[in-house]
Amino acid sequence: MSEQFQVQFNYQSELVEGIRVVPLSRKRTLKEHINRLEVETSLQFTKIGEAIFSITKNIKICGYLKDAQSLKALEGATVLGEVESTISASNGFFEIAVSSLEEEITISFLGFKTIQEKALLFDSDNCSNVEMYQQEMQISSIVVEGYIVRGIDKNRDGTTTIDFSKFTSLPGLIETDVLQTVKALPGVQSVDETVSNINIRGGSHDQNLILWDGIKMYQSGHFFGLISSFNPQITKTATVITNGTDVSYTDGVSGTIQMNTHDRIQKEFDGSVGLNFISADVFADLPIGQNSSLQVAARRSVDDVVRTPTYDTYFERVTQQTEIDSNIESVLNSNQNFSFYDTSLRWLYHPSENDRLRFNFILINNDLSFDETSTANKTLESRKSSLSQYSIAAGLSYEREWNDQFSTHFNAYNTDYKLQAVNANILEEQLFAQENSVSETGVSLKGTYKWEYLSLDVGYQFVESEVVNQNDVDVPRFLRRDSEILREHAIFTQMQFQNKDRSIFLRPGVRFNYINKFDIFLIEPRVSLSKKLGTDFQIEMLGELKHQNTSQIINFQNDFLGVEKRRWQLADNENIPILRSKQASLGLQYEDNGWLVDATGYYKEVDGITSQSQSFTTKYEFEKATGSYNIVGVDVLLRKQVQKISSWISYSYMVNEYTFEEFEENQFPSNFDTTHSVTLGTTYSNDVVNISTGLNYRTGKPTSVPLLGNEIERGEVNFDTVNDSRVEDYIRADISALYKLKLSRGLRSELGASIWNVFNTDNVINNFYRINAENTVDKFSRSALGLTTNFMVRLKF
Known part of the structure; x- marks a missing residue:
């Protein structure tokens, strides 16, 4: 062929060894000859000159x-x-x-x-x-996969991580609601069933540090706590820390909930749209070139389009025993409207293999309004009362791996939270406006140096927090505005060690904090230690000291129409002390053949609490005092996995006691003392169906009752011994099912249904008492959700 067409072929001799072809007809053209040779030999002929071809072999790996x-x-x-x-x-x-095997x-x-x-x-x-x-394989994190169900893992440092990309389901949930899922863990409760009142090992909700991609969040719920305000389509993991906290974190004297979006750059478009009886949402993950991707998620309530039974049940639960639910006889409430939305954005950019840049943005909003109508001087008058709650926050982080051993991480964020209410008193022709706002800026820098089995972190953090509380009355004119600012500097260092066979994990660290306004220097050592005992057992020891500068005032009747009852406040180191905590725990785990037994005993003490932050609704509701609480508790989990079925029972026991030296009774049970708590659940999951059922029981929370025979004294309710009684025990059964269907290539659907409180049990979450016009005492009760159904449909593409 070379002589016939006057061309030259360049190739390696071993490339054509052993290749035999049928002689080709001389009548064919050069192009026809080459095409036939490529088919028969799998060789590739490439023209590299006027009459020169190179021969290579098309190799695929x-x-x-x-x-x-x-x-x-x-x-x-x-x-x-x-x-x-x-x-x-x-x-x-x-x-x-590839062109060759040497490539x-x-x-x-x-x-x-x-x-x-x-x-x-x-x-x-x-x-x-x-x-x-x-x-970081040399310091592996997961020690128990499928801690309760698939997607919930226990880590070697004592934390628990929920990975929603692997998550199956939990009883009563059809959406991957982040904070509702957190409540399924042992030691995590909510005395009023909301995600805006999560009690980690007996602490109040304001003692939880809630982070979304490194941004501190001061608002956690929609529908004033019935569902999470963090869109589950963009929030991919959540880590719960109860003790032995990483020294890079501050605040959260009771616990930490850290949520994160994906770290991975999306190479192909990914998206979904979803609808349930409460809200509709949309999500898109858009690749931007090879090194960047953009995630956008949005969710909005559907009440302005259709008012579902689920929505009505939620609305009644939130507004019960408030001015919105029932006003005085001469005032008519009407046009009650409530809506919410959230928007999240994440941009991820990798300038190089060693550099990672991330920008996050989140906007959360709740709006409630209603009309108050009354007849005054034979004239019908109407005024609107309203309540709005929103958060807007943004964060920027930059990570760089300088080499295989040294890396740095920079993070900066700004978060703003505002709660506003306008209460129209139509009979008095008065407007009462309330506002609570928090603005916080944080900056941190951490460097990590790694050896084979050891790593060392050193870092610095600065946080500036401003809290404003304002009350404004038009008639008679009254305005009070309180504004406080705190700035805090901290340096921290910790070591992390894991031996060669990964049987020992040790992470000691210390954090040095300085609050310049009070000229206070706080030293906080922390430690996490775990040791394998043979192949099936592991022992875990955790300890920490922490502090916190923010807390909440809770007034059930007077603040923000009685619906949102919490306002943030900053420590002044006098009437509002800095919260300080110390905690130690010892745990033992056994895992073999699908069985898991995890038992942890702990002691916890928090000093500097105020009585106004502790949800008193009976005795001491309006008193102001500072004190402490201490807890001795045990959390136990027993889980068994058989193929696609996971069954579990968890039990928590605690003795949670207040000390308030200024009160007549200075030691008594905490308002969050749910002494016994039991959860049972079973989940079946495969690639098509998830079915989950469960039962929740806990001891009723402590409360005070009027003194029998002497209920009123000096014009006030006269209570018996504080927290000497309890509301009825709480019990709730739930069920949920999720069906997954592949419609076509690249298009999938999910259908889900759930029943919350299957037996419609009336669970009282708290009581309060008021003196009526006849000078007797009326009892009022707030109840948790009754039987509540929900349905969900989602398309993924």
């Missing part, structure tokens, strides 16, 4: 990328050759053509060590597994 630890498929990894590139599929599969292949995936190997080292015939190792 393939494989399935897996996480070396969990063997989970890695989707979206980048595979680069010298000429071609590709992205791994959802099952981790990749295939790429170098680079495989990279965020959070994993980059692979750089020659093509000849890949099994191109069988497409075998290619395992990738996490960057």
Whole structure:
């Protein structure tokens, strides 16, 4: 052929060894000859000159990328050759053509060590597994996978992580509501069933540090706490810390809930739309080139389009025993409207393999309004009362890996929260306006140096917090505005060690805090230690000292129409002390053959609480005092997994006691003392169906009752011994089901239904008492949700 067409072929001699072809007809053209040779030999002929062709072999390599630890498929990894590139599929599969077996292949995936190997080292015939190792594999985090159900994992440092990409379901939930899911963990309760009153090991909600991608959030719920205000479609993981907290965190004397979006850059468009009986939402993850992606999520209530039974049940639950629910006889309430929305945005950019830049934004809003109408001087008058609650926050973080050992992490955020209410007293022709706002800015920088089994963190953090409380009355004119600002500096350091066989994990650290307004210096040591005992047992010891500068005032009847009863306040180191806590715990775990037993005993003490932050509704409701509480408790979890079924029972016992030296009775049970708490649940899950049922029981919360036979004294309710009684015990059964259906390639659907409180049990969450016009005492009770159904449909594409 060379002589016939006067062309030259360049190739390596071993490339054509053993290749035989049928002689070609001389009548064919050069192009026809080359096409036939490429088909019969799998060789590739490339014209590189006027009459010169190079001959190469078109070699393909393939494989399935897996996480070396969990063997989970890695989707979206980048595979680069010298000429071609590709992205791994959802099952981790990749295939790429190379010019020779000596060609170098680079495989990279965020959070994993980059692979750089020659093509000849890949099994191109069988497409075998290619395992990738996490960057910090030497300090592995997960110790128990599927702690309760799949997607909830217990970590070696004592924390618990919920990964919603792997999550199945929990009883009564059809959406991956972040904070409702957190309440399923042992030791986490809510005495009034809301996500805006989460009690971690007996603490009040304001003692929880809630972070969304490193941004501190002062608002956690829609519908004033019945559902989370964090969109579950963009919030991918949540980590709960009860003790042994990482020293880079401040605040949260009771616990920390840290939520995060995905770290991975999306290579292909991903999105969803969803609708349930409360809200509609939309989510999109958009790739922007090879090194950047943008996530956008939005959610809005549907009440202005359709008023569902679920919405009505929620609305009645929120407004019961408030001015919105029932006004005085001569005033008629009408046009009650409530709506909410949230918007979240995340932009992720990787300028290089070693640099990661992230920007986050979140907007949360609740609006409630109603008309008050009355006849005055034979004239019908109407005025509008309203309540709005919103948060707007943004954060920026930058991570850089300078080399295999040293990395830095910079984070900055600003968060603003505002709660406003206008209460129109139509009979007195008076407007009463209230406002509570928080504005906070935080900056931190951390450096990490790693050795084979050891890492060292050193960092600095600055936080400036401003809290404003304002009351404004037009007739008679009254205006009071209180504004406080605190600035705090901190440096911290901690070491993390794990031995070669990963049987010992140790993380000691210390945080040095300085509050310049009070000229106070606080030292806070913290430690997390775990040790494997054989193959099935593990012992865990945790301890910490922490402090907190913000807390809440709670007034059930007078603040913000009685609906949102919490206003934030800053410590003044006099009437409002700095909260300080100390905690120690000892735990033992046993895991074998699908069985898990996890038992943890703990002691916790928090000093500097105010009585106004502790949800008193009976005795001492209007008193002001400072004190402390201490808790001795035990959390136990028993779980069994059999193939696709996970069943569990958890039990929590606590003795939670206040000390208020200024009160007549200076020691008594805490308002959050749910002495006994039991949860049972079973979940069945496969690739198509998730079904979950459960039962929740806990001791009724302490309360005070009027003294029998002497209920009124000096014009006030005369209470018997404080917290000497309890409301009725709480019991609730739930069920939920989720069905997943693949409609076509790239289009999936989910259908879900749930029943909350299946037996419609009337669970009283608290009582209060008022003197009526006949000079007798009336008892009022607030109840938790009754039987509540919900339905969800979602399309993913």
